[in-house]
Amino acid sequence: MLTTQVQELKHLAHKLLYPGTDEAPIYADSLVSLNKEVTQKANALFTVQASTDEEEASLCLALLMGYSAIMYPQSDIEARKQAILDRSWKILDVLxxxxxxxxxxxxxxxxxxxxxxxxxxxxxxxxxxxxxxxxxxxxxxxxxxxxxxxxxxxxxxxx
The missing domain is CATH 1.25.40.810 (UpxZ)
Structure with missing residues (x-):
């Protein structure tokens, strides 16, 4: 189940990071909705701990992508990114x-x-x-x- 949630966040964050690459028209209301969905999914996964090194790396990647894609500033984004970076430093050494x-x-x-x-x-x-x-x-x-x-x-x- 975690793998599915991580893949969903990566997919949605990718759509927000690279709008229009799928040749579909870009509408402001779609971007707002996508931004909200990425924010919700990233926040839901933020406290999750994966069971393997690869799962943890994939989770950290999805979270960094998600929080990097969010268009509207939030007070805790930088702190969350730092926490994800701290998790990433631990996992990068063993991958x-x-x-x-x-x-x-x-x-x-x-x-x-x-x-x-x-x-x-x-x-x-x-x-x-x-x-x-x-x-x-x-x-x-x-x-x-x-x-x-x-x-x-x-x-x-x-x-």
């Missing part, structure tokens, strides 16, 4: 190199801009070699590239 680890490294990098995280993500990406990449692999490469190209959190740009 083997994988797409999941690369995704978590990338989203953690997007919060703290620590070059060691990006370096480790690039090492995983480089291990994929010249083979054809999956959609998820290409997407995380693009996400990391964009984060490195534009290394400032949105909140710093708008202040």
């Amino acid at each position: 083997p190199p994988s797409l999941l680890k690369c995704q978590l490294l990338t989203y953690c990098y997007g919060e703290v801009y620590d070059t060691e995280l990006a370096t480790e993500a690039h090492a995983i990406i480089n291990s994929w070699g010249e083979r054809e990449l999956s959609k998820d692999e290409q997407e995380i490469i693009d996400t990391l590239t964009n984060l490195e190209k534009y290394p400032y959190p949105w909140s710093e740009i708008t202040e």
Whole structure:
């Protein structure tokens, strides 16, 4: 059941982070509704503890995606993100190199801009070699590239 809830949050957060990529029209009321749903699902999963390292990594990734996607400021978002980052630091040390680890490294990098995280993500990406990449692999490469190209959190740009 946890896996299903985590996948739902990741899917919804992805839709909010990348609106319009599914070729569907974007309506303000749909974004508001999606934002509310992501917020509710992220808040519901925030206190959940997974039973395996991979589940915990996937949960942390979904929560970081969810809280990063939320469009309206909330007073506790930064504290929640920090708590998720603290959980992520513990799990990253034990995860083997994988797409999941690369995704978590990338989203953690997007919060703290620590070059060691990006370096480790690039090492995983480089291990994929010249083979054809999956959609998820290409997407995380693009996400990391964009984060490195534009290394400032949105909140710093708008202040």
